Structure formats: structure tokens, C-alpha cells
Amino acid sequence: MSASLWTYLPSIPGGVLDVDRAFYHRLASEIASRTPVENFVVPIRSGKAWPVLAGQLCRIVVIEGPQVADFNCWNLHNPRERFWASRTKQLHRSHVTTYDRLWSTLPYLRSLLTITHDTIAYGVDEDGGRCHDLLGTRCDPYVNQMLTGEAFDYHCHSNLTRAILPYGLTEFDVHDVLNIFQVTGLQDDKYFMKPSPAKQGDFFEFFAEIDLLCAISTCPGGDLSIPLWGPDAGDPLSVCRPLGVEVYQPDRTLLEGWESPQPSDYQGQHGLTAPRFGQT
Numbered sequence: 001m002s003a004s005l006w007t008y009l010p011s012i013p014g015g016v017l018d019v020d021r022a023f024y025h026r027l028a029s030e031i032a033s034r035t036p037v038e039n040f041v042v043p044i045r046s047g048k049a050w051p052v053l054a055g056q057l058c059r060i061v062v063i064e065g066p067q068v069a070d071f072n073c074w075n076l077h078n079p080r081e082r083f084w085a086s087r088t089k090q091l092h093r094s095h096v097t098t099y100d101r102l103w104s105t106l107p108y109l110r111s112l113l114t115i116t117h118d119t120i121a122y123g124v125d126e127d128g129g130r131c132h133d134l135l136g137t138r139c140d141p142y143v144n145q146m147l148t149g150e151a152f153d154y155h156c157h158s159n160l161t162r163a164i165l166p167y168g169l170t171e172f173d174v175h176d177v178l179n180i181f182q183v184t185g186l187q188d189d190k191y192f193m194k195p196s197p198a199k200q201g202d203f204f205e206f207f208a209e210i211d212l213l214c215a216i217s218t219c220p221g222g223d224l225s226i227p228l229w230g231p232d233a234g235d236p237l238s239v240c241r242p243l244g245v246e247v248y249q250p251d252r253t254l255l256e257g258w259e260s261p262q263p264s265d266y267q268g269q270h271g272l273t274a275p276r277f278g279q280t
Contacts, residue, residue, distance in 0.1 A: 007090055008090055024114055027250055028116040030251060034251070035248065035249040037247040037249050038247040041243070041244050041245075042244075042245060043242050044218050044237075045159065047158075047160050047161075047163030047215060049164045049166070050215075050245065051076050051211065051212065051214070052208040052211075053076075054208050056247055056249055057116065057205060057206070057207050057208075057247070057249075057250055058206055058248075059244075059246040060181075061203045061243065061244035062203065062241075062244075064242060065198075065199070065200055066195065066199065066222075066225075067198065067218055067219070067222060067243055068180065068182040068196055069180040069181060069204075069243055070159075070160065070177040070179055070180075070216060070219055071177055071179075071215070072164075072214070072215045073212050073213065073214045076211040081105060082105055082173070083104065083176075083178070084103050084106075085175070085176035087105075088101070088102050088103045088134060089135075094130070094133070094135050095131060095133055097120075097131075097132060098115050098118045099114070101113065102206075107268050110210070110261040110263055113206040113207060113209055113212065115204070115207075116207050117203070117205040119201075119204075120132070120198060120204070122197055127192070127194075128186065128187065130185060132181070135184050135185070135186065135191060136184055136191055138155070138174070138217065139156050142157075152220070155220055157171075159220075160215050160216075180204050181202070182219075183197060183224075193224050195224055196225075198223075209260055218240065218242060221236050222240035223239045
């Protein structure tokens with residue numbers, strides 16, 4: 001495809017779409033100088049929420065074997081500003097990796113985090129499948145009830161709902177996710193999933209651009225090697241595994257010259273208070 005046909009391209013050298021790769025590479029590679037802040041394990045078929053402050057690094061870690069994580073995040077101080085999967089997909093790609101960013105909803109529209117290290121390096125397979133998916137969204141009990149007639153309370157939507165309750169948020173705050181360690185694609189215009197390629201020791205690491213509340217669900221589909229629905233569906237409990245979360249403070253000297261991005265400076269009038277063109 002001609003480059004002129006891509007929807008969004010960096011138009012300002014050094015602008016928000018022109019990522020300073022050297023800066024994020026230093027953050028990813030200077031491991032010895034990091035200070036551990038927090039680490040914990042998220043059990044199978046459950047969810048957990050936690051803060052990651054601006055300037056900190058966070059890893060989602062494969063501690064036993066392949067397992068998909070459904071990820072949400074919000075501005076820690078203002079949950080109306082939250083991760084916007086659709087715009088992220090347009091600004092970067094349908095599957096994200098190192099140096100891509102997750103963007104926030106309107107009217108804020110700024111980078112919430114930047115991916116600093118992705119050990120999967122899956123690339124593109126023979127079917128067009130890629131890893132770390134923005135095409136799909138979280139599994140949920142409503143779809144399950146519709147397709148099977150049965151209630152199940154540990155889908156990712158429910159796990160995320162329970163995870164954020166201690167922070168005063170509700171089901172209405174759960175939003176479209178980043179499916180970490182999940183391989184998906186489109187074939188004949190239909191969405192497909194493949195078993196996760198993650199191996200013990202793999203991780204997905206990001207740098208918090210602002211103060212974040214993060215949450216993951218350890219998907220009840222586990223590594224997605226067993227279908228959840230359809231004629232071949234089974235109980236994936238045997239392929240469900242826990243995931244680790246690690247938060248680090250990098251050496252402050254590595255952050256010199258960096259500052260949190262500001263919300264969009266568009267004034268938000270939308271033509272409501274300004275006269276129309278040609279009018280006085």
C-alpha cells in the first residue's frame with residue numbers, strides 16, 4: 001500500500017507519533033538500576049487492579065506458561081480518561097508491540113503508556129495472525145449467556161469489574177481491552193484466535209506516561225488452545241495459568257528531560273459557542 005494511503009502519519013518531527021526510541025530503549029535496557037515497587041501474582045480466572053505512577057515501568061509476566069491477559073487502564077485521578085482501543089488501533093496498528101502507545105479517550109487524547117519491551121516478537125504468521133490484539137475485546141457473561149444459555153461469572157468483563165470495585169469504579173468503567181499475549185487476525189473478514197505463543201519468562205513491559213490505574217483479567221480461556229464456543233468447545237480450565245505483575249521505578253537520571261504529556265489543547269467548542277463561517 002502506498003504510504004500516502006495510511007490514515008495517520010507523523011506530521012511534526014519530534015511530535016507525539018514520532019516516538020523517541022532511544023529514550024525508551026534506555027528505560028528497557030537499564031535494568032540493574034531499577035528499584036522494585038510492587039510485585040504480585042494474579043490467579044487463574046480472576047482480576048486485579050493496581051496503580052502505576054507516571055515515570056514507572058510495569059511488566060506483565062508469564063510465570064508458568066501461555067496465558068492471555070485482558071488489560072484496561074485509566075487516569076488514576078480521573079477515570080473518565082481511559083484507554084481508547086479504537087483510536088490506538090488507528091494511530092498505531094491492530095496489534096501493538098515495542099514503541100507503540102496506548103491513547104486515551106476524548107476530550108483528553110494523550111498517550112497513557114508506551115510499550116518498552118515485548119519479548120514475544122511474534123511478527124506475522126502464515127494466516128496473518130499477530131500478537132497483542134486490539135481487534136477484539138474482552139469475553140463477557142452476556143455473550144456467553146446469549147450463545148450457550150448458561151451463566152458464567154468469571155469472564156474477563158466480570159473479572160475486571162470485580163478488580164476495580166475497590167477503586168470506586170463499576171462495570172460501566174470497564175472498556176475495550178488490549179489482549180496481551182493473544183494472537184488474532186481476520187480471515188475472509190472474520191475474526192480468528194490462535195493459541196498464545198507466550199512461554200515461561202516472557203513479558204510485556206510498558207512505561208506509564210501519566211499516573212495510571214491498571215487492571216488485568218487472566219482470561220478464563222487460558223491460552224486459547226481450547227474453543228470457548230461452538231461445536232468443539234470444551235472447558236479450558238486445564239490451560240488456564242496465573243500471571244505475574246511487576247512494577248519498577250527506573251533510575252531518575254534516565255527520566256531527565258521527560259515529562260508527562262498534557263491533555264489535548266483543543267478548546268472543545270465544537271462550533272457551539274463560535275459563529276458559523278461567514279456569520280458575524
